[in-house]
Amino acid sequence: MTTTTPDAPAARPTPQSHRPAPRPDRGSGLGGGLLTALTWVVAIGFFFPVLWMALTAFKQENEAASNPPTWFFQPTLDQFRAVIDGGAGVFFANSLIATGLSTLLVIAFAVPASYALAIRPVKKTQDVLFFFMSTKMLPVVAVIVPIYVIAGRLHVLDTVWTLVVLYTAMNLPIAIWMMRSFFQEIPGEVLEAASVDGAGLMRTLRSVLIPMVAPGLAATALICVIFAWNEFFFALNLTAARAATVPILITSTMTSEGLFLARLSAASLLASLPVLIAGWVAQKQLVRGLSMGAIK
C-alpha cells in the first residue's frame, strides 16, 4: 500500500485549501442517484423470491398456482393452520433441541480450546488449528455410511441425540476459528492482571474473558445456530418419524397427492423465520463475526 500513497506530506493540501475533497460516489448528484437506484433494483431482485414465498403462504392453493400470477388476494392463515395442525410442533421441538444443545456444546468445547490456542499457545498451535479446519474439508458424504451403520449398532438412529453430536462436530471448527480471533484481540495486560490477582483458569475465563468477548461469542453462536437449524443431509439420512427436524417438515409437504404450493410456502416461511429474524436483528455481529473469523 505504501507504493500507492506517496509520502510527501508537505505537498498534500489540507481539506480547507484550494481543492475540497471530491466525493463523487457518496450518493449525491445524478451518478449517485443512479447507483442508489441500481442498488435498490438489485436488493429487491435478491429479495423477491423470499417475498413471493411469503405472499404465497397467505394464499389459497388455487391462487398460489395460477398463471398469470395472483398479485391481489384475500390473505388467509389457512395454510399456516394446516401446517401446524399437521404436527409441525414435533419437527420444531426436534430442531430446537438439536440446534440449542449442539450450539451450547460447541461453545463449551470451543471457548477453552480457542482460549488455549489464542492466549496460551501450545506447541504446534497452527497445526492444531489446521487440523480442526481440515475436518471441515472432509466431505460429509464420505462419512455418512459408517455413521449410519455405527448409529444403527448403538441403537441411536432416529434420535435427536445423534444429531446433537454430529452438529457439534460440524460447527466446532468454525467456532474455534472465530473464537480464537476474538480472544486474540484481548490485550495481554488484562490476563497478567488477572493472574497477579491469583485468579485460576475458570475464574479468569468466567469473570474476565467471557464478558470481553461476549459480542464475538454471540456472533459465533449465531453462525452455529444458522448452520445447525438449516442442516438437511444428516437429518434426512439419520432420522425418520420421531427425530425429524424442520427441513424434513418442508419436504414432507410434498405428498403423494401432489404438491401444495401455498402450504409448502407456509412451511418454508415458518421454518426460515427463526434464523431470519435472528440474522436480521444481529446483522452487525454477523458481519463482524464472519470477517473476524476469516481474517485473523
Place this chain on the structure above:
Amino acid sequence: MTTVVERHHRKEAERRSKADSPQAMDRAEAWRRRAPLLPALIFTIIVTQVPFLVTIWYSLRSENLLRPGEDRFVGLGNYADLFADSTFRQAALNSVIFTLGCVLVAMLLGIGIALLLDRKFLGQGLARTLLITPFLIMPVAGAMIWSVSMFNPTYGMVNWVIGLVGIDAVNWTATFPVLSILIALVWQWTPFTMLLVLAGLQAQPKDVLEAAQMDGAGWGRTFVSITLPQLRRYIELGVLLGAIYVVNTFDQIYLMTAGGPGTASANLPFYIYQRAFLGFDIGQAAAMGVVVVIATIIVATFALRLIFRSFEQKD
C-alpha cells in the same frame, strides 16, 4: 504431507514460543496449557476421524446391504470400478462446475453489491437487510422456492417474466438442470461473499482513501490500487469458505432435480448418496467417498498454499 502451510505454521509456532518463554516449559506446565484444548480435540477426532477410517475399511470390501451374505474383501476393486464408471466422471465434472461456477459468480456479484452498499444513501440499512436474506433462508426452503415458485413450467415467476417480453415458457429444471441449480446456489451464496467483502470495505483505513482522493486519484485508480489489495484476504477467504460449503452441496440437487434428468445434474455428494442409500452399495459409495476426500485434500492444499502465501507477504 509437508506443505508450505505447515512449514509456515511451524515457523509461526516456533517464533511465538520463543517470544513467550525464553526457557523451555516444563512438562506439567505444557500439559496445563494444553488441557483446555483436549476436550475439543478428542471429541473431533472421535466423531470425524473414526467414521472416516471405517469408510476406508468399507471401500476395500464388497458390501451390499441387500445381499448381506456376500461381504468379502476386494482390495482396490471398488476403486477400479469407479474409474470405469462414466456417471462418476459426470458427477465429478458437475461438482467442479457447481463449485467453481457458484463461487466465482457469487464472488463477482458480492464485490459489486458490496461496493454499491458501501455508500451513504437513503434506506441503506434496509437494502442491506434485503440483500442478506437469501443467506438466512433455510437452503431446503430456498431450493423449494426456486424449483417450484420460480422455475415451475406452468406457473413459475421466471417463465411469467420472460413471457412478458415474448419468450416461450421453458421447463427450466428439466431442460437446463445444471444452470437452474447454479442460479439457486449463486442466489444463496452471494449474500455471504457480499457480507465478507463489505466487512473488508468497512475495515479500510479512511485516511488512506481521503489522502488518495486529495492526491487526485480517480475512483477507478483508488479501487485498483488501494481497495482491491485491501480486499484480497477477504476475497480469498470468501472463496475458500464458500468452496468448502458449496462442494458439499446436496439440498438443492436433491430437491430441485434429484440429480436428473437421468444423472445429468448429480454431483459427487448426491451420487454417493444415491449409491449408498438407494443402491445400498456400501463398498462403492465408500470408495467414492475416499476418492472425494483425497481430491479435496489435494485441491485444498493448493488453495491454502496460495492463500497463506499472500498472508506471509502481508505479515
